[in-house]
Amino acid sequence: MAGSAFKDGIAPGRLEPTQYAANFADLHPPLARHEALVEADRCYFCYDAPCMNACPTSIDIPMFIRQIATDNPMGAAETIFSQNILGGMCARVCPTETLCEEACVREEAEGKPVKIGQLQRYATDIAMEAGRQFFTRAEPTGKRIAVVGAGPAGLACAHRLAVKGHEVVVYDARPKAGGLNEYGIASYKTVDGFARAEVDYVTAIGGIAIELGQRLGESFSLDDLRARYDAVFLGIGLGGVNALKAEGEDAEGVRDAVDFIAELRQADDLSDVAVGRRVVVIGGGMTAIDAAVQAKLLGAEDLTICYRRGKQEMNASQFEQDLAASKGVTIRHWLSPRRVLTQGGKVVGLELEYMQLVDGRLTGLGHTMTIPCDQVFKAIGQTFEPRSAEGLALVGGRIETDGQGRTSREGIWAGGDCIVGGDDLTVTAVAQGRDAAESIHRFLAAAS
Amino acid sequence: MADLTTHFVGIKSPNPFWLASAPPTDKAYNVERAFKAGWGGVVWKTLGEEGPPVVNVNGPRYGAIWGADRRLLGLNNIELITDRALQQNLREIKEVKMKWPDRALVVSIMVPCEEESWKAILPLVEETGADGIELNFGCPHGMSERGMGSAVGQVPEYVEMVVRWCKQYTRMPVITKLTPNITDIRKPARAAKAGGTDAVSLINTINSITAVNLDTFAPEPSIDGKGTHGGYCGPAVKPIALSMVSEIARDPETFGLPISGIGGITTWRDAAEFMALGSGTVQVCTAAMTYGFKIVEEMATGLSNWMDEKGYAGVDDFVGRAVRNVTDWQYLNLNYVTKARIDQDLCIKCGRCHIACEDTSHQAIRKEKDGKRFFEVMDDECVGCNLCVNVCPVDDCITMVPVAPGLVDERTGRVVSADYANWTTHPNNPMAKAAEPAE
Ligand SMILES: Cc1cc2nc3c(=O)[nH]c(=O)nc-3n(C[C@H](O)[C@H](O)[C@H](O)COP(=O)(O)OP(=O)(O)OC[C@H]3O[C@@H](n4cnc5c(N)ncnc54)[C@H](O)[C@@H]3O)c2cc1C
Numbered sequence A: 001m002a003g004s005a006f007k008d009g010i011a012p013g014r015l016e017p018t019q020y021a022a023n024f025a026d027l028h029p030p031l032a033r034h035e036a037l038v039e040a041d042r043c044y045f046c047y048d049a050p051c052m053n054a055c056p057t058s059i060d061i062p063m064f065i066r067q068i069a070t071d072n073p074m075g076a077a078e079t080i081f082s083q084n085i086l087g088g089m090c091a092r093v094c095p096t097e098t099l100c101e102e103a104c105v106r107e108e109a110e111g112k113p114v115k116i117g118q119l120q121r122y123a124t125d126i127a128m129e130a131g132r133q134f135f136t137r138a139e140p141t142g143k144r145i146a147v148v149g150a151g152p153a154g155l156a157c158a159h160r161l162a163v164k165g166h167e168v169v170v171y172d173a174r175p176k177a178g179g180l181n182e183y184g185i186a187s188y189k190t191v192d193g194f195a196r197a198e199v200d201y202v203t204a205i206g207g208i209a210i211e212l213g214q215r216l217g218e219s220f221s222l223d224d225l226r227a228r229y230d231a232v233f234l235g236i237g238l239g240g241v242n243a244l245k246a247e248g249e250d251a252e253g254v255r256d257a258v259d260f261i262a263e264l265r266q267a268d269d270l271s272d273v274a275v276g277r278r279v280v281v282i283g284g285g286m287t288a289i290d291a292a293v294q295a296k297l298l299g300a301e302d303l304t305i306c307y308r309r310g311k312q313e314m315n316a317s318q319f320e321q322d323l324a325a326s327k328g329v330t331i332r333h334w335l336s337p338r339r340v341l342t343q344g345g346k347v348v349g350l351e352l353e354y355m356q357l358v359d360g361r362l363t364g365l366g367h368t369m370t371i372p373c374d375q376v377f378k379a380i381g382q383t384f385e386p387r388s389a390e391g392l393a394l395v396g397g398r399i400e401t402d403g404q405g406r407t408s409r410e411g412i413w414a415g416g417d418c419i420v421g422g423d424d425l426t427v428t429a430v431a432q433g434r435d436a437a438e439s440i441h442r443f444l445a446a447a448s
Numbered sequence B: 001m002a003d004l005t006t007h008f009v010g011i012k013s014p015n016p017f018w019l020a021s022a023p024p025t026d027k028a029y030n031v032e033r034a035f036k037a038g039w040g041g042v043v044w045k046t047l048g049e050e051g052p053p054v055v056n057v058n059g060p061r062y063g064a065i066w067g068a069d070r071r072l073l074g075l076n077n078i079e080l081i082t083d084r085a086l087q088q089n090l091r092e093i094k095e096v097k098m099k100w101p102d103r104a105l106v107v108s109i110m111v112p113c114e115e116e117s118w119k120a121i122l123p124l125v126e127e128t129g130a131d132g133i134e135l136n137f138g139c140p141h142g143m144s145e146r147g148m149g150s151a152v153g154q155v156p157e158y159v160e161m162v163v164r165w166c167k168q169y170t171r172m173p174v175i176t177k178l179t180p181n182i183t184d185i186r187k188p189a190r191a192a193k194a195g196g197t198d199a200v201s202l203i204n205t206i207n208s209i210t211a212v213n214l215d216t217f218a219p220e221p222s223i224d225g226k227g228t229h230g231g232y233c234g235p236a237v238k239p240i241a242l243s244m245v246s247e248i249a250r251d252p253e254t255f256g257l258p259i260s261g262i263g264g265i266t267t268w269r270d271a272a273e274f275m276a277l278g279s280g281t282v283q284v285c286t287a288a289m290t291y292g293f294k295i296v297e298e299m300a301t302g303l304s305n306w307m308d309e310k311g312y313a314g315v316d317d318f319v320g321r322a323v324r325n326v327t328d329w330q331y332l333n334l335n336y337v338t339k340a341r342i343d344q345d346l347c348i349k350c351g352r353c354h355i356a357c358e359d360t361s362h363q364a365i366r367k368e369k370d371g372k373r374f375f376e377v378m379d380d381e382c383v384g385c386n387l388c389v390n391v392c393p394v395d396d397c398i399t400m401v402p403v404a405p406g407l408v409d410e411r412t413g414r415v416v417s418a419d420y421a422n423w424t425t426h427p428n429n430p431m432a433k434a435a436e437p438a439e
């Protein structure tokens, strides 16, 4: 055991140096050619395929699988990328068990859907590794569009605009492009710098300039952009986090889960990332699971996810829950945080109240329990920071758009997590970015 | 326990499963392994005449096509007859027959189409104590260029002539192995019978090119950039072989002529089907070459269990039982009406039946009900063609249900008749005759 395995508090280097690579290896290793052919052969090539309808980007799944089956992975990649230019990332991070694979008729037939995500990865990997570009730009239109946010929504929008012949400048506040692909997605879902490689692949089409370290609301305003560009797209995601509303929330050792994941994703050496010996994660979604699993993989001894409602209400899919359980994470339900216990300003425990549904309303039972811990992660949802969307109509704290992604201001579109109806999925952000680009293109064509 | 013993043209074997003349039977080593594994008999790899043996190519001799998971569906080869010395083969045949007296050992022969050549080799084979001979009139590559194999099998007069010589110069039973590379298989079968053959065996391999290499633009298998057609065999050829067997079995001129069925036999069920169409024994090559000799265990136990279930004590109880049900199209009952039925509990809603019917057939399967994905047959459009049954990925999900006589066929609006009526008497047939029964 490494030196700090049993060290109380929050410490780096809890594992043997060699163990990090094994712990953070690819969750689903890629399919080899024969595996892909065998799996592709399981597809029934359904009529009006349910999987395709379940995909937010409507990839022609039976077609790309048939192309794989006939040993034409390049054709398959083209089919995928023509609907979803981030098909490579989506193949890795989509909760397929609640999307295409849930709809697969094989799921109904035998409980074993075709491994659509894995097949998508097979084809897109081949094309991307070969550096094969499938799209060429239309004649230059002379139009310039500003895209704010280099996450999935912004990148998908920029790519489609570039295809149409427009010039795109993408601004992002962070030092790296990719959005949550780069900073948020669990590291075992996107290994070997894939997020970075994908940004390069997407921008290789040309006509897309990325300006990093440029924050809307600081470096420039919406009005500036509107004045300098023919159109603006906002794909700025969710910048804020919900508050715990528990006493002692500011203690040392209470941390935003998304922050922790970002640190981990950006670490050059995982043994530098500090983690508690006993950790509690608050929340019931994908972020809670990702934070818990990665903290466990970093060597935390005890990991408990506490969710204030029941198993059925958890946003994390069954697959994600099972993954957490398989890594030794305990998931507890009907517990809501009340008080962070500290000693010398440091976390030593978390007091939680038992909850119940009373007449359909979540109600505290008045009884509490305490979990000793040295670190608490908050994964109770992110919020939109409205500062950057000055002057745009919001609903429920997110930007309001119509079906094409148009905001309340002419010439400004938005998509992804920052809009109403963004459902916190990479693939949905891609679909919205792409569709907004089409709308922008129609708008610019009509204007000229 | 059913008795699998067969008596075929006077040759007894403990079961009907013989290995066809091919690499698995090219030498004592293989044949003994086969007998140990339980094969009832073998047809020794084809012998040629005395003298320097033929030579094979030194590059790839097989090509193939595959199904899912690289399951071998069809194999083709450009191998010739045995490339070992005649005397060595004869010596081994004799030894093996002595060691395994209860197994059938038939020797395949191919020599030039001259009386002297046949007259010379027959006593040599007879001397080994082999149970019979098989005349290889089927090999479609290489040997046929030299006037042997299928070059003989394609000319009924030659077939008859050679069979006659053989019957004249040996007391051994003669099995004539036919080539499928011919338009009407009945012609060479009739010729063989006319020449006095004791049995026919079929099929030998079918002319084939399995693939073209799209980098070198050479057929597969290619030898130094060139290829030639090979002989096709394996599961893919079974339907062709079954049809040819049935044609001979029901031809009035060859009716009752013993048949050894060959072509794509891979499981006990395949074997039973060949036997039901009149094969007294069956021969296997590709299946053994794909999986090894052990498959005979599955074949023997499978056949035996099925016979027990059906109450057949011996193979004669069912050999040929399907022959009388093979008829000409013109005698099929046109008053028999079926409709497809989809079992909604089994349906997984893939929609393949719908799109197959909609795009390519009769527009008889709807895809929606109450705004939901739902597949249902419309009886007023369904012609009962069976395409949906064949494309449905779920066993027994779609079945063909006969419409009982007396009910109305919603498609035609006519009451279904209980009477048999075929094309020969149909009003639309300009050649219609007065009603006559099926053959
Ligand atoms: C921890 C975690 C795990 C997740 N795991 C999955 C998963 O496995 N599968 C899945 O489908 N989804 C997952 N998601 C959700 C998914 O990451 C998001 O839905 C998706 O990234 C949304 O894309 P986006 O482009 O709208 O926003 P983001 O990816 O958030 O990108 C927004 C970009 O805008 C930039 N930005 C923000 N404000 C400004 C500003 N004012 N000026 C300039 N730039 C700005 C940000 O720096 C960022 O680069 C996860 C989310 C989290 C937090």
Ligand SMILES: Cc1cc2nc3c(=O)[nH]c(=O)nc-3n(C[C@H](O)[C@H](O)[C@H](O)COP(=O)(O)O)c2cc1C
Residues within 6 Å of the ligand: B020, B021, B022, B023, B045, B046, B075, B076, B077, B079, B080, B081, B082, B108, B136, B138, B139, B177, B203, B204, B205, B232, B233, B234, B235, B237, B262, B263, B264, B265, B283, B284, B285, B286, B287
């Ligand atoms: C490699 C190979 C060599 C063969 N050689 C002979 C042969 O020498 N003589 C012969 O009569 N048939 C020969 N055959 C044909 C087989 O005996 C058999 O008729 C044919 O393969 C069909 O049976 P199957 O589908 O079980 O393989 C050969 C087949 C193969 C695959």
Ligand code: SF4
Residues within 6 Å of the ligand: B342, B346, B347, B348, B349, B350, B351, B352, B353, B354, B375, B391, B392, B393, B394, B397, B398
């Ligand atoms: S082909 Fe079979 S499983 Fe598919 S929709 Fe039709 S009946 Fe249902």
